Amino acid sequence: MYSQPRGRDLRWMRRAIDLAALCPPAAGAYSVGAVLVGGDGKELASGFSRATGPREHAEEAALDQLDPHDPRLAAATLYSTLEPCSQRSAARVPCARRIIAAGVPRVVTAWREPSLFVEDCVGHELLVEAGVVVVEVPELAEAARAVNAHLWRLD
Template identity: 40%
Template sequence: MTGQHTTDADEVWMSRALELAERGPEADANPRVGCVLVGPDGSLVAEGWHRGAGTPHAEADALAAAGDRAEGCTAYASLEPCNHTGRTQPCAQALRAARVRRVVFAQTDPNPAAAGGGQWLLEHGVGTRAGVLATEAELLNRTWTQLVTTGRPWVTWKLATTLDGRSAAADGTSRWITGEKARQDVHVQRSRCGAILVGTGTALTDDPHLTARRADGRLYERQPVRVVMGVRELAVTARVLDDAAPTWHLRTRDPHEVLAALARAEIHHLWLEGGPTVAAAFMSAGLVDEVVAYVAPVLLGRGRPSVGDLGITTMGRALRLEPTDITLIGHDVRLTACLKEIG
């Protein structure tokens, strides 16, 4: 797919489209998308972004803002315009109907049901260019992309650990390993996910609320689904069963069954906060994509390990992680890492 011309201006305007896309709800069933309409003279005509499932797509939002001024414009979209009728009408057809002259997009739509808009535009006389800042666009929607391409959600395992790898003291106490600033950062990260999961062991022992709360204690407007995995019954008074957020009790010990249930609900990012047994189950099954470890400058010497048995008995088979970010938060370190192959 080729365009009529390419300039550095394409990257400048696509950067703006990506900035707009970031305004969309990250945990929504739909991807985050931004769109910019630029006139023939190179001036900004209109902007738009997608605000979540059931609302206008970014292109439709921008076209509505532009009105008749859309004619002759170049449209910059962070995701290939869709060419299917879902909750809204096809964006590719709307762009052509508005007499947009050229369409530049970043990420090619990986969803088979919606892909093909770029080719449709080209076949109907609209110049196109694909792949401008594609890497940045794919990173923006990496969890959604994983769901539509693999059929399973992205899994982030969060752990809080001491320097000697303990998640709790010998007497079972775990509050608090990390400081207040690190704990508040966890709430920010929770708010960005579609679901948060613990096992019945954690639910029974710690009685967590599993909500995403602001520093002043107020709940974020959008709450992740609280998932408890395991066959044991929960106490009717468990805090996780209150009405602060939806709660699922999935009576299984199989991580695959859990992710299948989330996928059916179009949840594409799971925040895993379970104890060492649940963490080991997901890790051993190869179902963890990313680890976010909050490491405190604390030593215990004894206590519960951060993860259970992974079946690894020699250093040659150690599970190696690739760090992607290291940030000091208060007195603690947040280490983010993606998984690499064993060996």
């Protein structure tokens, strides 16, 4: 199910964009930030792409900070600057599937993954099919894309 953004969604998405700006630029990867927020409105965890390794995704970094059975996940919202991946080139679980397995009921993103590296990302669709509420915040899409300017520069 898709839903409209709430006022606090903009604030948390801005935090995720700030985290994305911390990513070491990589020619073959997006710079993404993610924040997990509990049902009480407090930050549970956060992460950004490549924080601890070249293949680490932002959602993965945030989820790995919590016990997979943490009861707070059942009321959490995950904010990610980019649509969670639906496939990985490495032998890792795609972020959309990790979110579903963690029981996170709501995901907010700024923009859909373009076909620069993956031809057909269906992260949003996987989440919706699993009953996760997906919210897009298009008014912050340009700010999330700007952090990835390194991917479109012609040197």
